[in-house]
Amino acid sequence: MINYLKGIKLRQSPDTISYLNELPVINYLAGVESLRFNSQVTFFVGENGTGKSTLLEAIAVSMGFNAEGGSRDFSFSTKDTHSDLCDLITTIKTIRPKDGFFLRAESFYNTASYLDNNSTLLRYGGTSFHEQSHGEAFLSLVENRFEGSGLYLLDEPEAALSPQRLMTLMVDMNQLVNKNSQFIIATHSPILMTFPDSELFYFSESGIKNMSYKDTEHYKITKQFLNAPEQMLHYLFDTDD
Secondary structure, X not given: OOOOEEEXXXXXXXXXXXXXXHOHHXXXXXXXXXEEOXXXXXXXXXXXXXOHHHHHHHHHHHOOOOOOOEOOOOOXXXXXXXXHHHHOEEEEEOOOOOEEEEEEHHXXXXXXXXXXXXXXXXXXXXXXXXXXXXXXXXXXXXHHHOOOXXXXXXXXXXXXXXXXXXXXXXXXXXXXXXXXXXXXXXXXXXXXXXXXXXXXXXXXXXXXXXXXXXXXXXXXXXXXXXXXHHHHHHXXXXXXX
16 A cells, blocks of 8 residues: 555644634644545545645645646646645655655636636547536546546545546545555545545544544435435425424
8 A cells, every 4th residue: 555645744843823713623623733635545534624625735735736736837827725734834754755646626717617627638638628528528537547556536526526437536546546646635435434444534623533434413414315315305394383
């Protein structure tokens, strides 16, 4: 197993007026020596606002990736909105990966536009991403651009993919893991969380802890809803006292 990024640690606290202090992840990092990654596939999971995407973005920028997505040679910026957390953490690295990419669903349009204007598309499947659906373009990038022996950071990839295509992504990930690749993924998808031999960090108001995917609220709520949707909908929409 090769992990290019072994962990991160907080080397400096945010300014007292920074919104970062409101994120539970900051308090957690301040209280531990480091957050270690012990699997080739690591998931950041938790409720909105707990800091998982903020931390993933900070890791990406610290590792030299463009804040809006892309590889280390991407230099575009449509709006500078990334946090200062990248300047406050130290990445614990081993060997340098041969390949790498930061793929975030919310800014994929910007990445696709940059590629159309600045890169040969042959390396990316030969077709403009704007001529494909969001999900097709997303998978095309993974299948044509991710070469292996790389560090790949994915932020909520399920936003672009149907359940079937999400399983296709898992097949692609497995092939890349077998080619000495490492993934760190922020996700809400109970399907994606089942990836074999992965580790899952659950972000909450009380900090970060290792967890089985079956113990996450994402899995429990989805399972409960699908087992009895009528009952859950009645509960949700019932306005009687």
